[in-house]
Amino acid sequence: MVIVRGKGKKPPRKHTVKIKLNDKEKQVLDKFCKKYKITNRSKLLREVIFSTVLSKFEEDYPSLFDEI
16 A cells, blocks of 8 residues: 655655566667666666556456456
């Protein structure tokens, strides 16, 4: 559960998550960021990860009627 303090303020990020990339993955990420002038990679990765997570949650959400 995320609690937002005040209007327009974001909760502080105090947890660190590290990932490791191989050389090819790092090259692709660097190329993508350069092409689209992305300077904040953390924001990019957070958005990509959570859009995938939330999409999966929506898929898994039980429906009122079972699909055949």
